[in-house]
Structures are given as structure tokens and as C-alpha cells.
Amino acid sequence: MDTLRFLLSQASISTSQNKQLFDILAVCKYDYAIIVLQRLPMIIVVDIIYLLVALALTPMVVYRMVRYGRYRAGWSHRFGRIIRKDPALKKCIWLHAVSLGEVNAAKTLVEELENRFPDFEIVITTTTDTGFAGATAIFGANYKVFYFPLDLSCIMRRAFRGIQPAICLLMELEVWPNFVLIADHLHTPVIVVNGRITDKSFSKYKKIKPFAKEIFRKLSLVLAQTDEYAQRFIEIGCPSKKVIVTGSLKYDTAQIVDKVEGADTLAEQLFGKIENQKSKLVRRPSGGIKNPLWVAGATGNDEEQIILDVYKQLTQQEQFSNLRLAIVPRKPERFDEVAQLIEQSGFNLIRYSKLKTLTPDAGVKSKIENRKSKIDAVILGDTMGDLRKFYSLATIIFVGRSLVPMGSSDMVEAVALGKCTIFGPHVSNFKQTVDALLEDNGAIMVKDKQELLETMQKCLNEPEFARTIARNGREVIRKNQGATKKTISAITRLLK
Numbered sequence: 001m002d003t004l005r006f007l008l009s010q011a012s013i014s015t016s017q018n019k020q021l022f023d024i025l026a027v028c029k030y031d032y033a034i035i036v037l038q039r040l041p042m043i044i045v046v047d048i049i050y051l052l053v054a055l056a057l058t059p060m061v062v063y064r065m066v067r068y069g070r071y072r073a074g075w076s077h078r079f080g081r082i083i084r085k086d087p088a089l090k091k092c093i094w095l096h097a098v099s100l101g102e103v104n105a106a107k108t109l110v111e112e113l114e115n116r117f118p119d120f121e122i123v124i125t126t127t128t129d130t131g132f133a134g135a136t137a138i139f140g141a142n143y144k145v146f147y148f149p150l151d152l153s154c155i156m157r158r159a160f161r162g163i164q165p166a167i168c169l170l171m172e173l174e175v176w177p178n179f180v181l182i183a184d185h186l187h188t189p190v191i192v193v194n195g196r197i198t199d200k201s202f203s204k205y206k207k208i209k210p211f212a213k214e215i216f217r218k219l220s221l222v223l224a225q226t227d228e229y230a231q232r233f234i235e236i237g238c239p240s241k242k243v244i245v246t247g248s249l250k251y252d253t254a255q256i257v258d259k260v261e262g263a264d265t266l267a268e269q270l271f272g273k274i275e276n277q278k279s280k281l282v283r284r285p286s287g288g289i290k291n292p293l294w295v296a297g298a299t300g301n302d303e304e305q306i307i308l309d310v311y312k313q314l315t316q317q318e319q320f321s322n323l324r325l326a327i328v329p330r331k332p333e334r335f336d337e338v339a340q341l342i343e344q345s346g347f348n349l350i351r352y353s354k355l356k357t358l359t360p361d362a363g364v365k366s367k368i369e370n371r372k373s374k375i376d377a378v379i380l381g382d383t384m385g386d387l388r389k390f391y392s393l394a395t396i397i398f399v400g401r402s403l404v405p406m407g408s409s410d411m412v413e414a415v416a417l418g419k420c421t422i423f424g425p426h427v428s429n430f431k432q433t434v435d436a437l438l439e440d441n442g443a444i445m446v447k448d449k450q451e452l453l454e455t456m457q458k459c460l461n462e463p464e465f466a467r468t469i470a471r472n473g474r475e476v477i478r479k480n481q482g483a484t485k486k487t488i489s490a491i492t493r494l495l496k
Contacts, residue, residue, distance in 0.1 A: 042177070042181060042214060043153050043177075043178060043181050043182075044153075046151075046153070046177045046178050046181070047152055047153050047178070050150075050151065050152055051152075067333075068333035069333070070129060070333065071129075073129065073132070073147070074132065074146070074147030077125075077146040077147035077148075077149065078147050078148070078149055078150050078155075079149065079150065079155055079158075080149045080150075080154075080155040080156065080157075080158030080159040080162065081158070081162070082123075082125075082146050082149065082159050082162040082163055083162050084121055084123050084144050084162065084163055084164075085121055085144060086121055087162075087163075087164050090119060090120060090121040091119065091120050091121070091166040092120060092121045092122070092123055092163055092164055092165045092166055093113060093117065093120050093121070093122045093123070093165065093166065093167055093169065094123050094125070094163050094165035094167070094168045094169065095109075095110065095113075095122060095123070095124050095125070095168075095169045095171070095193075096124075096125045096126070096148055096168070096169070096170050096171060096174055097124065097125075097126050097131060097135065097171040097172075097174075098126060098127045098128065098131060098148075098171065098172070098174050099126065099127060099128040099130060099131040100128070100130045100131050100133075100134040101409075101410050102126075102131070102171040102172055102174075102194075103124075103126060103131050103134045103135045103138065104134065104138075104250075104253055104410075104413075105171060105172075105194055105248075105249045105250045105253055106124075106171055106193075106249070106253075107138060107253045108249065108252045108253050108484045109169075109193065109194075109249055109484055109487060109488070110122060110124070110139060110143070112484055112485075112488045113488070113491070114142075116488055116492065117495065120166065121143075121144075122139075122143045123143065123144050123146065123163055123165070124139050124143055124144070124145045124146070125145070125146045125147065125148040125149075126145070126146075126147065126148060127147065127148045127174075130331075130332070130384065132145065132147060133384055133385070134385070137385060148174075151176040151177065151178045151179055152178065153178045153181075153182065156176075156178045156179055156182050157182055160182055160183070160186060160188075165183075165188055166188070166495065167188065167189045167190075167191065167491070167494060167495055168183055168188060168189065168190045168191070169191050169193045169491070170190065170191070170192050170193065171193055171194055172192070172193075172194050172195060172196055173192065173195065173196060173197060173201065175192065175215060175216065175219070177215050180215050180218050180219065181215070181218070183218075184218040189220035189221070189494045190218070190219050190220050191219070191220055191221045191222070191223065191490070191491060191494065192219060192221070192222040192223065192224075192233075193223050193249070193487055193491075194223065194225060194246075194248060194249045194250070194483070194487070195222045195223055195224040195225060195229060195230075195233060196224065196225045196226075196229045196432075197229055197232040197233065197236075198407065198428050198429055198431075199428045199431075200407070200428060202232050202235075202236070205236045206235075206236065209236060209237070212236045212237055213236065213237030214237070215237070216233065216236055216237035216238045217237050217238065217239060219238060219242060220242065220494060221242050221243075221244065221490060221494065222238050222242060222243045222244070223244055223245075223246040223486070223487055223490055224243060224244065224245050224246070225245070225246070225247060225248040225432055225483075226245065226247075226248075226432045227245055228431075228432070229432075230243045230244075230245050244486075244490060246483045246486040246487050246490065247480060247482060247483035247486065248432065248433065248480065248483055249483045249484060249487065250410065250412045250433070251412065251477055251480040251481045251482075251483065252481050252482070252483055252484040254412045254413060254415070254416035254477050255416055255417075256416050256417075256418070256474055256477060256478065257416075257417065258417075258418060259392065260388055260389055260391075260392035260417070262386075262389050263389045263392040263393055266352075266386065266389045266390070266392075266393060267393055269352075269355045269356065270326075270350070270352070270355065270379060270393075291322060291324075292320075292322065292323050292324070292395040292396070292460060293323075293324045293325075293326060293393055293394050293395050294311070294323060294324065294325050294326070294394065294395065294396050294397075294398070294456070295325075295326045295327075295328065295390045295391055295393070295394035295396075295397050295398070296325070296326070296327045296328070296397075296398040296400055297328045297381075297387050297390065297391060297397060297398070297399060297400055297409065297414065298328065298329075298330040298387065298399065298400040298401060298409030298410075299327060299328070299329050299330060299338075299400030299401065300329075300330060300400055300401035300404055300406045300409075301334070301404065301406075302404050303400055303401065303403050303404050304327055304329070304338050304341055304342075305341060305345070306403055306449050306452070307325070307327060307398065308325075308327075308341070308342065308345045308347070308378070309345075309449060310449060310452050310453045310456065311323070311325045311378070312345070312346070312347075313453055314453070314456060314457070314460075319460075319461070320457075320460060323460070324379070325378050325379065326378070326379035326380075326381055326390050326394075327342070327378060327379070327380055327381065328380075328381030328386075328387050328390055329380075329381075329382075329400075330400060330401060330409060332382070332384060335353075335380065335382035338380060338382075339351060339380050339382065342378045342380060347377060347378040348377035348378070349377065349378060349380060350377045350378070350379045350380065351380050351382050352379060352380060352381050352382055352383055352386070353382045353383050356383055356386075387413075388413060388417075391413065391414050391417050391419060392417055394414075394419050395419075395420075395460075395466075396419065396420050396421075396422065396456065396459050396460070396466065397414040397419045397420070397421050397422065398421075398422045398423065398452070399411040399414055399421060399422070399423040401426070402423040402424035402425070402426050402427050403424035403425075403426065403446075403448070403449075403452070404424070404426060405426045406426060407426060407427070407428045407429035407430075408423060408424070408426060408427040408428070408429050408430050408434075410429075410430060410433075411423055411430060411433060411434070411437070411443060412430075412433060412477065415437065415442060415443060415470075415473035415474065415476070415477060416473075416474065416477050418470045418471070418473075418474055419470055419473075420444070420459055420466035420467070420469045420470045421437075421442075421443045421444070421469070421470075421473060422443070422444045422445075422446060422452065422455055422456075422459075423443065423444075423445060423446075424445070424446055424447070424448075424452075425445060425446075425447050427445070436476050436480060437473055437476050440472050440475065440476050441468070441469060441472045442469065442472040442473030442474075442475065442476040443469065443473055444459075444469060
């Protein structure tokens with residue numbers, strides 16, 4: 001029954017929904033059924049569990065398809081209808097990255113795979129819509145990109161027949177039972193790359209350790225980010241001889257640059273030609289920073305209200321009256337919700353999606369410059385693929401999903417751009433990165449709204465302090481690079 005509970009918990013539903021679904025299934029007394037299932041082959045057991053979970057989750061999936069437009073694309077891929085370019089002429093490397101963060105982390109790895117194995121075709125799969133859009137934008141010109149197949153055995157077998165991989169690379173943790181069982185049956189190596197197990201996932205895996213062990217012991221290799229993550233893989237069933245610490249690929253993919261392509265266009269669209277400049281840490285004659293822009297990126301539920309409250313308190317002070325705020329929610333289905341929240345909080349709203357299609361010569365002058373309200377308009381970044389451009393223009397960056405218990409969004413990109421970066425205490429998804437940054441004063445952690453307010457005041461009043469944080473952060477990125485080389489070396493040994 002713990003296995004069933006774990007699979008339910010992996011779905012994108014709330015804790016209360018999870019409990020309701022589990023309670024409904026529990027009434028049917030599946031404990032007895034599980035005893036029976038223990039006598040069946042593992043692959044059949046997994047299929048039966050998936051079907052039970054599917055029955056419970058179907059209403060939620062249908063609702064999200066209708067309400068938010070999610071899960072509508074790629075169903076032929078999800079049912080295993082995947083055909084690569086040259087199955088008869090080339091061997092294949094199958095790389096799976098669940099979402100946009102994992103896709104971005106794979107960039108240098110894919111480049112090196114192409115250089116090292118030019119005779120191999122690379123196929124990339126992803127699970128989420130944002131991941132697929134990102135993978136298509138980054139890799140689509142040179143490689144086939146698909147949605148990851150559903151992990152039912154009949155579907156996964158069809159996918160393996162279509163792809164015929166010589167090796168499978170799973171970014172971070174995406175270890176699906178039937179995927180691993182079928183690869184093992186076909187003698188296809190499976191490597192977890194950039195491996196990590198968060199506190200939350202580790203707790204869940206320990207509850208189903210006998211089941212997890214049967215799957216994880218079949219992995220060919222685990223390339224873990226840290227010693228701590230490596231030990232966790234071993235504790236849930238990976239043989240220690242198959243676990244190697246290589247470091248994090250995200251440090252290698254982080255682009256340490258001062259300018260991002262498209263950022264100048266974004267600045268002109270938002271601020272007009274007069275103010276077509278980045279918000280640098282430069283003092284005004286009257287004190288404080290000239291034209292500062294605060295970007296809150298990849299934010300989560302209930303977090304935007306905290307940001308808006310702090311922003312209101314800041315702009316009510318004369319020295320911060322010129323501060324601007326841009327909020328970029330992590331999930332596109334929340335764009336309208338956050339837009340409404342901004343207006344309900346008493347701010348004028350600028351939706352970037354309405355400006356993006358307009359050219360600077362279309363006679364559209366900066367709405368911020370022409371505002372009539374005493375309260376500055378808040379910019380809503382309600383487009384996909386532009387977060388890094390917003391970060392590039394920022395004076396100070398707050399990395400979202402960290403003031404609320406959501407595990408945080410990735411802060412490496414912000415730090416690599418040389419920005420003073422702030423995040424909250426809920427950073428379990430990026431523990432290693434956060435530890436490294438805080439140890440070398442390369443970022444700032446705040447515990448609550450009050451600390452965020454005080455930290456913003458300090459960074460805006462003391463530009464040199466903010467610059468020092470930004471410089472230290474970049475140095476942390478530089479000294480932790482090198483994981484790609486170690487990863488390629490390990491993959492090469494298995495492909496020989």
C-alpha cells in the first residue's frame with residue numbers, strides 16, 4: 001500500500017487531493033490485493049498499480065486539460081509512437097529530462113555527446129509542456145524531441161522499438177519502473193546523470209524501499225551531484241560500485257555573461273528608447289541606486305502577495321520611490337491569477353505579452369514612463385522563455401518558490417548573470433547549490449517577509465554590498481564547474 005501511496009504522491013496534485021484519492025482506494029481494501037500482486041512478475045505489478053492510479057487521477061487530468069490547456073499536446077508520443085531520424089544507420093543515445101530545469105542542465109552534456117559520439121543520433125524526451133517547449137527551442141534544430149511515453153509496459157516497449165537506444169540517460173532522478181525493467185531486459189544501459197534525491201523524495205523512497213531496491217539495483221550507473229546524494233542512492237538500493245560523484249552539470253551550463261541576447265529589445269519594449277539601459281548598481285546623486293529593477297522570477301503560489309507587500313512598503317519610502325518590479329510566475333497557467341492579484345493589490349499592471357509583439361517604432365512609448373498613478377506599475381512576465389532576459393536587466397533578483405514550502409526554483413542562472421540574488425528558506429531542491437553559495441557569501445537567504453524587506457533596503461542603499469554578493473556568486477559557479485567532463489568520461493566507458 002505504501003507503493004500505491006508513493007505513486008499517488010508523485011502526481012501533480014495537492015496533499016488534500018492525494019489523501020482523498022488514497023482514502024477512496026483504501027476503502028476497496030487493496031492491501032489484500034497487494035499480497036496477491038507480490039506473486040506476479042514485477043512488470044505486471046507496476047502496470048496494475050499504474051491503472052489504479054490512472055483511474056483515480058483521470059478527473060484531475062481532464063479538469064486541467066479543459067481549465068488550463070495542459071496535457072493536450074504530444075499524446076502520440078505519450079503512447080509510444082516515436083520514430084527517430086536514422087534507426088537503420090545510426091546508434092542512438094536517449095536522453096530524458098523531465099522539465100525545463102533539467103533540459104537547461106543538459107545543454108553542455110548534449111554538446112559534448114555530439115562532439116564525442118558523432119556517429120550516434122541523440123533523441124531527447126521530456127514530460128512537461130514547458131520542458132518540451134524549451135527542449136524544442138534549444139535542441140529542435142539538430143535533434144528529435146518527443147514527449148516521454150507513459151510508463152505502462154506495452155507503451156514503453158513500443159517506444160523502445162521505435163528509438164532502439166544503445167544507452168539511456170536520465171537527468172537527475174527520472175527513474176520509471178517499467179522503463180528500467182524493459183531496458184534491463186533488452187540489456188540497454190541506463191545511467192542517472194546529474195543525479196540527486198531531495199529530502200522529500202528520499203523520504204518517500206524509504207517508505208517503499210523493497211520495491212525501490214528492485215528498480216534502482218538495475219541501473220547501470222548513477223552519476224550523483226554530491227556525496228550526500230550518492231549515499232541516498234545507495235541507501236535505496238543502488239550498489240555502491242555503481243555510484244560516482246561527478247558534481248552538478250548546472251554549473252557548467254550556467255553562462256557567465258553580462259549580456260543576454262534579446263535583453264536590449266526587452267528593455268526597449270518595457271522602458272522605451274529613453275531608458276533603454278540595464279538597471280545597474282549605480283548611485284543617484286541623492287543616494288540609492290539609479291533606476292533599479294527588482295525581478296522576482298519563477299514564483300509560486302502565495303509568494304507573489306509577499307513580494308507585492310514588500311514592494312509597496314519599499315516604494316512608499318522616498319529613497320526607493322523609483323524602484324520597479326517585474327514578477328515572472330513559474331507556471332503559465334497562473335499568469336491570469338497573478339495579473340488579478342497585482343491589480344487587487346492597488347498597482348497598475350503591465351502584461352509583457354501585450355508589449356512583446358509590438359515593435360519599438362510602433363509609436364508605443366513606455367507605459368511605465370507615462371504612468372499617472374503614484375504607485376509604480378508592476379510588470380508581469382507572462383510569456384515563455386523570457387525569464388533569463390528579465391534577469392539580465394535586473395538590479396536585484398529574488399528566486400521564487402523559496403519563501404513558501406515548494407523547494408525553490410533554480411538560482412544558478414541568476415547568480416551566473418552577476419546579479420545580487422536572494423531566496424527564501426525553502427530550498428530543498430537545490431541544497432548543494434545553496435550551501436555552496438551561502439558558504440562563500442554568493443547569495444542571500446531570507447527567512448520571511450520582514451527579512452526580505454530589510455535585505456532589499458540594504459542592497460538598494462549599499463550598492464557595493466550588492467556588487468560583492470554578485471561577484472562572490474559568480475566565483476562559486478566558476479570553481480564548481482567540471483561535471484560535464486566527468487560525466488562524458490563515465491558514459492564513454494559504457495559505450496565502448
